[in-house]
Amino acid sequence: xxxxxxxxxxxxxxxxxxxxxxxxxxxxxxxxxxxxxxxxxxxxxxxxxxxxxxxxxxxxxxxxxxxxxxxxxxxxxxxxxxxxxxxxxxxxxxxxxxxxxxxxxxxxxxxxx
Amino acid sequence: xxxxxxxxxxxxxxxxxxxxxxxxxxxxxxxxxxxxxxxxxxxxxxxxxxxxxxxxxxxxxxxxxxxxxxxxxxxxxxxxxxxxxxxxxxxxxxxxxxxxxxxxxxxxxxxxxx
Numbered sequence: 001x002x003x004x005x006x007x008x009x010x011x012x013x014x015x016x017x018x019x020x021x022x023x024x025x026x027x028x029x030x031x032x033x034x035x036x037x038x039x040x041x042x043x044x045x046x047x048x049x050x051x052x053x054x055x056x057x058x059x060x061x062x063x064x065x066x067x068x069x070x071x072x073x074x075x076x077x078x079x080x081x082x083x084x085x086x087x088x089x090x091x092x093x094x095x096x097x098x099x100x101x102x103x104x105x106x107x108x109x110x111x112x113x
Numbered sequence: 114x115x116x117x118x119x120x121x122x123x124x125x126x127x128x129x130x131x132x133x134x135x136x137x138x139x140x141x142x143x144x145x146x147x148x149x150x151x152x153x154x155x156x157x158x159x160x161x162x163x164x165x166x167x168x169x170x171x172x173x174x175x176x177x178x179x180x181x182x183x184x185x186x187x188x189x190x191x192x193x194x195x196x197x198x199x200x201x202x203x204x205x206x207x208x209x210x211x212x213x214x215x216x217x218x219x220x221x222x223x224x225x226x227x
Contacts (some may be wrong), residue, residue: 004155032214043117043204043218044156051214090155094214100169101216103155 002027002093006104013081014112021076021107023065023091033074034092034101035065044090050074061085086111115139117219119205125225131193134222138186138207144168146216147180147190148204156204162188163210195226 003026013019025031032051036044048059055067065076074091091104118137126132138145143164148156159178161168164185173180177196182188192199202221209215 009153034214036218041220043220044206045218046215049214092155100158100161101156101213103157105153105155 001100002031002095002102004091004093004102004104006089006091006107008107009105010108010110012110012112015083016080018079019077019081019085019109021089021091021109023074023076023104025072025074025091025093025102027072027093027095030096032094032096033065033067034094035059035063035074035076036090036092036103038088038090038106040087047076047089081109081111083111083113085109117205117207117217119203119219119222121222122220123223123225125227126195128197128226129194131191132195132224133189133191134203134205134224136188136190136205136219138188138205139217141209142207142217143185143210144208144213145182145188146206146208147188148206150202150204150221152201159190192224195224197226200224200226 005024034049035047037047048057050067058064063078088106090106092101094101145162147159150156159173160170160180162182165182180190202223204221205219206216
């Protein structure tokens with residue numbers, strides 16, 4: 001089974017400042033990687049995913065994440081955050097030959113005006 | 114395209130009572146998942162269906178939890194009897210057959226057991 005670690009449970013950041021949300025996973029086998037966002041009282045929404053190819057993936061709203069195989073990491077970054085980015089962010093891992101998603105414990109991002 | 118529907122959105126019950134949750138996946142999605150998300154934790158897979166068959170229920174507490182997907186579309190998750198530690202958000206997700214990395218989540222049912 002995979003283990004997904006999101007070291008930062010809460011991240012406060014000022015509006016228009018950059019942010020990085022960290023994610024590390026345990027296994028060295030081939031994996032798919034995901035970031036989901038959860039707004040209050042809503043379900044999980046896929047933010048971005050890495051399946052193969054370029055190790056840098058981007059979302060439509062300015063987030064990006066980089067797959068680092070040697071460090072088994074998939075950190076999420078945004079150069080300039082907005083108030084609307086305030087939400088809970090979950091990192092998830094799925095083995096390419098498996099069915100199950102393994103989620104981290106989440107990082108609560110709060111953007112301060 | 115309609116998303117994954119779940120009901121009820123909120124439920125409060127006393128311990129030892131029974132409760133059932135309903136999920137309607139995206140049309141055409143053969144694979145359906147139930148997750149449990151305890152406050153402060155990430156979602157944990159309880160059970161995965163492929164059409165109306167169970168693919169993985171290794172983390173389902175079978176002494177009190179049950180789930181079915183009789184016609185390969187809608188699904189129900191039942192808890193009987195509920196315990197305090199079952200308080201959580203129960204998320205349903207669905208995906209196309211073989212595309213388990215594209216899971217679409219419903220809004221969830223928030224269960225409070227008192």
